[in-house]
Amino acid sequence: MLIIAHHIISDPEGFWAAAKEVTSNLPGSLKVHGVYPSTDGKTGTCVWEAGTVEEVQQFLDKNAGKFAKNFCYEVNVKGSMGLPQIPMLEERLN
Numbered sequence: 001m002l003i004i005a006h007h008i009i010s011d012p013e014g015f016w017a018a019a020k021e022v023t024s025n026l027p028g029s030l031k032v033h034g035v036y037p038s039t040d041g042k043t044g045t046c047v048w049e050a051g052t053v054e055e056v057q058q059f060l061d062k063n064a065g066k067f068a069k070n071f072c073y074e075v076n077v078k079g080s081m082g083l084p085q086i087p088m089l090e091e092r093l094n
Contacts, residue, residue: 012041015067
């Protein structure tokens with residue numbers, strides 16, 4: 001499933017450094033498809049692929065929770081526009 005992670009960041013420098021480090025070696029069940037930081041680095045939105053929303057929420061809270069409040073939710077794929085080209089989405093859209 002696709003998951004949006006929205007971040008309200010209290011320490012932009014720490015958050016984005018941690019994000020770069022942890023996303024370079026993700027557990028097999030998690031994948032990041034897009035990272036969209038604000039120009040000031042104080043907010044960000046990411047598109048993840050995982051089995052559950054809880055997997056992403058727990059991973060982010062463990063690895064970036066000291067730098068940000070993270071809010072995750074499942075994407076309504078059929079109601080979305082402009083999603084990245086991901087093979088698993090083709091199955092859900094048909």
